[in-house]
Amino acid sequence: MSWNFAYDSPSAIKFLLDAQGLAMSKKFGQNFLLSTPVKERIINALEMEEGMDIWEIGPGIGALTTLLLAKGVLVKTFEIDHGFCRILRDFAFKDEPSFSLVEGDVLKTMDKQKDIPSRICGNLPYNVGSVVLAKLLEGDCRPPLMVFTLQKEVVARLCATVRDKDWSSLSLLCQMDYQCKALFDIKGGCFYPEPTVTSSVIQLRKREKGLVDPLLRDDFLLVVRDLFALRRKTIKNNLSQGKCGSRLAKGGLERMLADSGVDPSLRAEQLDWPQFIALAQSFSTHASICPSDNTSN
DSSP states (O other), X not given: OOOOOOTTOHHHHHHHHHHTTOOOOTTTTOOEEOOHHHHHHXXXXXXOOTTOEEEEEOOTTTHHHHHHHTTTOEEEEEEOXXXXXXXXXXXXXXXXXXXXXXXXXXXXXGXXXXXXXXXXXXXXXXXXXXXXXXXXXXXXXXXXXXXXXXXXHHHHHHHOOTTOTTOOXXXXXXXXXXXXXXXXXXXXGGEESOOSSOEXXXXXXXXXXXXXXXXXXXXXXXXXXXXXXXXXXXXXXXXXXXXXXXXXXXTHHHHHHHHHTXXXXXXXXXXXXXXXXXXXXXXHHHHTTSOTTOOOO
């Protein structure tokens, strides 16, 4: 690899950006990770083997990409910033056969990929990190292991357990297929420019068997989204006002709740896994007998 860049130097990064006529975009939440020891801990958390296919989301100018390629893996990167893409494609890795670049919004380009990689990693922007992760988890591309840098509050939501204050639809979405482990925090001083929030690194290891039956998956996600739509409302109110209510015949919601055995006066954050699954199973049953022309509860 001919590219030899001081990724731990703010002045070198600033000089490169200035030379390319680029500026960091608040829109894309760009902060460059400087600390080499932190980057090496992220690499180790990926548990890679030579020859693996690795996807990196938001490589920036290639700080983590360089370390990935040094491990002898095949790296496919997803980058939205066209200026950074030019650096990656025309300078940093132009002579690297194990590197490939998908240019554009990962929320749109990821769906066009036909393969499932061995690993996915990335320093996800603070403003859209949870959206990108949700997109991955809701889709069919779920590799054995993923490692991400996210805002600390997002990681807390992903790892929350039943009845924690951070217990949310994102917790359920993540944990239905993955075991979540918060690895370590990264102080703002490890980034350039320094963000005002603390970052955390999370490792997601795919379960041998998911917590939700694949045949129930779509209905489960629909129910969970409705249940957490307004946290202060009861599950009955949220379901009746959400998409679930529109798919049930008149009186169907009451029958669904009765058959689930879940107290309709509870709020979503008070429920545990068996209760969420019971609600999804009951909704699936009652929605399937709803008249096709029904549009309201």
